[in-house]
Amino acid sequence: xxxxxxxxxxxxxxxxxxxxxxxxxxxxxxxxxxxxxxxxxxxxxxxxxxxxxxxxxxxxxxxxxxxxxxxxxxxxxxxxxxxxxxxxxxxxxxxxxxxxxxxxxxxxxxxxxxxxxxxxxxxxxxxxxxxxxxxxxxxxxxxxxxxxxxxxxxxxxxxxxxxxxxxxxxxxxxxxxxxxxxxx
Numbered sequence: 065x066x067x068x069x070x071x072x073x074x075x076x077x078x079x080x081x082x083x084x085x086x087x088x089x090x091x092x093x094x095x096x097x098x099x100x101x102x103x104x105x106x107x108x109x110x111x112x113x114x115x116x117x118x119x120x121x122x123x124x125x126x127x128x129x130x131x132x133x134x135x136x137x138x139x140x141x142x143x144x145x146x147x148x149x150x151x152x153x154x155x156x157x158x159x160x161x162x163x164x165x166x167x168x169x170x171x172x173x174x175x176x177x178x179x180x181x182x183x184x185x186x187x188x189x190x191x192x193x194x195x196x197x198x199x200x201x202x203x204x205x206x207x208x209x210x211x212x213x214x215x216x217x218x219x220x221x222x223x224x225x226x227x228x229x230x231x232x233x234x235x236x237x238x239x240x241x242x243x244x245x246x247x248x
Contacts, residue, residue: 080141081132081157089141090148093124100127108189116196122151122167123196127188131157138162154195156180156188161195168199 080086092099096110097117109125116123126145132138139162142153146164152173155162161180163173176198180191 079134079137080144081128081137084128084141086141086144089126089145093126093145093149097123098125098127101129109192112189112192112196116199119196119200121196121199124149124151124153125192126153126155128155128157131159135160135162139164152199154180154192156191161191172199 089099096106097113098106098109100106100109104127109127113123113125124145126141128138128141138155138157138160142155142162142164145155146153146166150166152165152167153163154177159182161177163177165173168176176195179198180195
């Protein structure tokens with residue numbers, strides 16, 4: 065009997081949006097940390113990228129025309145750019161956003177993406193500013209604090225149950241030394 069060790073969880077090859085030239089994007093990012101299609105002004109996006117960098121967010125912005133076949137293609141493109149550029153990469157299409165970061169968690173990136181989607185190609189600058197604004201906001205939930213509270217609560221419950229068990233055991237051992245009175 066032959067056993068196959070092929071995993072159904074093998075990662076898929078990154079698939080970039082159609083007609084995407086990764087090398088051209090990387091060259092375009094060199095001057096102002098923005099890569100956008102020919103004929104599209106990069107000034108507003110460059111100002112947003114520069115302001116984000118001043119706030120400590122190493123940001124690169126990529127704009128692609130239209131919407132690719134799948135939204136995941138934008139994340140794949142952001143990841144490929146991030147392998148070279150590092151920091152945080154955001155890729156905008158007309159309605160979708162894809163991100164990569166070696167600084168922010170995936171949850172934080174997706175939270176910032178949510179308000180940046182479905183804006184249309186004329187509102188890329190607004191979407192980019194919204195994305196940066198959300199990344200700059202302090203996290204409102206401290207998962208470390210929540211985890212610590214949960215662990216302490218669990219320890220208190222376990223300690224309480226142990227104390228009840230010890231009292232019961234002490235009560236049973238004290239009660240076993242008395243003679244029983246017959247029931248009539």
